[in-house]
Amino acid sequence: MNWQRCRPLWRAISTPEEIPGVEKTIRRRAVDPPAAWQDTPLHPLLARVYAARGVADPADLELGLGQLLRPERLLHADRAAAVLADAIAADRHILIVGDYDADGATSTALAVAALRAFGAKNVGYLVPNRFEYGYGLTPEIVELALAQGSPELIVTVDNGISSIDGVAAARDAGITTVITDHHLAGQTLPQADVIVNPNQDGCTFPSKNLAGVGVIFYIMLALRSELRERGWFREREAPNLGQFTDLVALGTVADVVPLDRNNRILVAAGLQRIRQGQARPGIMALLEVASRSSQSVVASDLGFAVGPRINAAGRLDDISLGIECLLQEDWSAARELAAALHQKNQDRRIIEADMQDQALRLLDDLSVAADAAPIAMTLYQADWHQGVIGILASRIKDRLHRPTIAFADGDPGEIKGSARSIPGIHIRDILDAVATRHPGMILKFGGHAMAAGLTLPRKAYADFQRAFTEEVERHARDVHLQAVVESDGELSPRDLSLETATTLRYAGPWGQHFPEPVFDGVFDVVHQRLVGEKHLKLVLSAPGSGELLDAIAFNVDLQRWPDPSATQLQLAYRLDVNEYRGRSSVQLVVEHIVPSR
Structure with a gap:
């Protein structure tokens, strides 16, 4: 394993404590529904959510096939x-x-x-x-x-x-x-x-x-x-x-x-x-x-x-x-x-988990004496699976909130990379700029703003690392590099209900650039335990409300959770419907946890 090839990329590295993921901030969307929403019978919560996603007119919620371009x-x-x-x-x-x-x-x-x-x-x-x-x-x-x-x-x-x-x-x-x-x-x-x-x-x-x-x-x-x-x-x-x-x-x-x-x-x-x-x-x-x-x-x-x-x-x-x-x-x-x-998907998960463990060990090795996340990230391991490097790049990008490219060996003398980016940094444009400034460095590339693929001569890897980092630095000057969880605000105890969760579930369809609603709030911790070895199961109570709520946080940092001392948490969460043995109940799916101070 030749990890040192990755070293030239790093301008500054995370501390070991930060490696499980960069710290995030919760930011509330400050949007008031426009006048067009005032006379609609739509639930005020939905009106607020839709307005925050750029829907200016309730008529734009008509999604019949007759409305297609x-x-x-x-x-x-x-x-x-x-x-x-x-x-x-x-x-x-x-x-x-x-x-x-x-x-x-x-x-x-x-x-x-x-x-x-x-x-x-x-x-x-x-x-x-x-x-x-x-x-x-x-x-x-x-x-x-x-x-x-x-x-x-x-x-x-x-x-x-x-x-x-x-x-x-x-x-x-x-x-x-x-x-x-x-x-x-x-x-x-x-x-x-x-x-x-x-x-x-x-x-x-x-x-x-x-x-x-x-x-x-x-x-x-x-x-x-x-x-x-x-x-x-x-x-x-x-x-x-x-x-x-x-x-x-x-x-x-x-x-x-x-x-x-x-x-x-x-x-x-x-x-x-x-x-x-x-x-x-x-x-x-x-x-x-x-x-x-x-x-x-x-x-x-x-x-x-x-x-x-x-x-x-x-x-x-x-x-x-x-x-x-x-x-x-x-x-x-x-x-x-x-x-x-x-x-095959089960097999893919096993391969991905092994590759991700290798990549995270690399981050640990490189984070001895630095105190900030890098501006960009490239990783290369000759025996990584070509079909899974895209998922690996996505996982590392999510952890560090930085543009990331993972490489594996391709044809003789070549390596193939899969790139993933963050909002504000158009990854295909970055690769295009590198190719323009350094003719012949990239053999071929293509993709979108958030994802791309490329092929390099293996011998050009170190030079590409430097060129890629420099190009990201040029494009990232006006980009917010702090990971942010966008919240649609706080829910009242009355809205922490199965009815609201069901309404939100089918109010989409939610997806890229039209995200599922996320809310935030402070909750008392009644009980916490690990399930499935890496998921945190919580029983919560909203201050001022005696009603108990189930919550789950997937893939938590096991060095921090469960935390027996945590009695109150600020959470960013999605309100979801949990269906189990024919019974439906409301559940908070936790996106981010801020421990009580």
């Missing part, structure tokens, strides 16, 4: 629809090339299932194995596709905007290419026949936050209109595309894209379909193995239960297992596939 507003969606309609009519071989995460899996499954529903008889999919081919439509993937059946049309989903060489290889082979993506484009675009991406120059689509699955869903909406105009449905029934909103909801939440109103409409429709028992068998089976009730499913269940099980296939092996689960129409087969995905 129109597909004709998405640049070139009509052109993509025309190409697809021609291919279906001519019975051409259509190949969907996807990505190896949950967004890519749902995008691929939606494209395949929807095209088949439209009458396409010759449609298949291919997803690069991340360990053999890397990301996106590459010349090697085109070669593999030709060997497996000579497609006449390749449609990328959740990738392709940076596939310059791959598109060129497809064009040379006489294959039409349609790129559908949502990632940020580079300075040069691939010479595809059609590119649909809300984030490409010239696209005025109001929602730039569509996930890959959202983009392909919009193209299917445009395709249905195109086929209807051609008279395609005179002899066959036009499919109801609402049947695919469960896939759209899953991919959108799992990819952690901002839940603007348009995305909330898509997610709300998918959640409603799942609750009504109309979802695809694969999604229902995945909820089942995760011990989640489909009837009471919320967005966080998709993000923390279903999504990781699909992602585990792509991280450890082949995402095709997840795609087949999502495409499966037979219940028993879907259950078998879901069980296999569940086991």
Whole structure:
């Protein structure tokens, strides 16, 4: 293990006591509901919560599919629809090339299932194995596709905007290419026949936050209109595309894209379909193995239960297992596939825990003589698992509240990194700036504001550390580097109720940039104990109220909790519904604890 390679990055290091996580502050959102809320029958608490999330008008809470932005507003969606309609009519071989995460899996499954529903008889999919081919439509993937059946049309989903060489290889082979993506484009675009991406120059689509699955869903909406105009449905029934909103909801939440109103409409429709028992068998089976009730499913269940099980296939092996689960129409087969995905997720957790232990030991080793967290973080261990470094980077980022990149060995002479960032520091822009200042240092990169991937020559690692740190320092001058828990204020004892918890649970959908409400308050400690070896179970009482409340804090610092001396705590918490043996009760899910002084 060669930890010393990480040393050049550090300008200042945390003390050992801080390593379990940087200290956080609780900050209350100071928002008064605008005048538009005054005449609404909505609960004042909900009005306050929605206003704090930028909802200026109660009408914006209407989340029916009829409120969706129109597909004709998405640049070139009509052109993509025309190409697809021609291919279906001519019975051409259509190949969907996807990505190896949950967004890519749902995008691929939606494209395949929807095209088949439209009458396409010759449609298949291919997803690069991340360990053999890397990301996106590459010349090697085109070669593999030709060997497996000579497609006449390749449609990328959740990738392709940076596939310059791959598109060129497809064009040379006489294959039409349609790129559908949502990632940020580079300075040069691939010479595809059609590119649909809300984030490409010239696209005025109001929602730039569509996930890959959202983009392909919009193209299917445009395709249905195109086929209807051609008279395609005179002899066959036009499919109801609402049947695919469960896939759209899953991919959108799992990819952690901002839940603007348009995305909330898509997610709300998918959640409603799942609750009504109309979802695809694969999604229902995945909820089942995760011990989640489909009837009471919320967005966080998709993000923390279903999504990781699909992602585990792509991280450890082949995402095709997840795609087949999502495409499966037979219940028993879907259950078998879901069980296999569940086991892969268990394996992923074991690998991740070991990697995280190694990373935290490194932090301990490096924190002997310093007193502050670093401005940025890079970690490299040759034998780390490529499929899990993204989760590791996310965990360390959460602990230190700093941009973090974790690296593992890739192809010979190369290392692959997965980056995660914090609000205010656009990680793809950081990598772009490094690549511009230091040509050749980064072999390839791509991603979003909060997450990105990159490949380096192994010999460039130390130089990249310095360049990355310097670039973060330039961008972080006006960024608040203190971890903050945003609170929606204090709840009265009357609102600490099952009724309020149930209302909040289904008032979303909550997610990225539209966070689930968090409240704060001071509570008396009646009882505390560890459960599951690392979770703190509390019985609390609000001062002035004799009613007891259950609370739980997950993954606590075992050096500090349980604390027998703690008699009163300030907590930041979510109000949740705990369902156990058919009984529902209110529970505080603790986000942050401030011990009594």
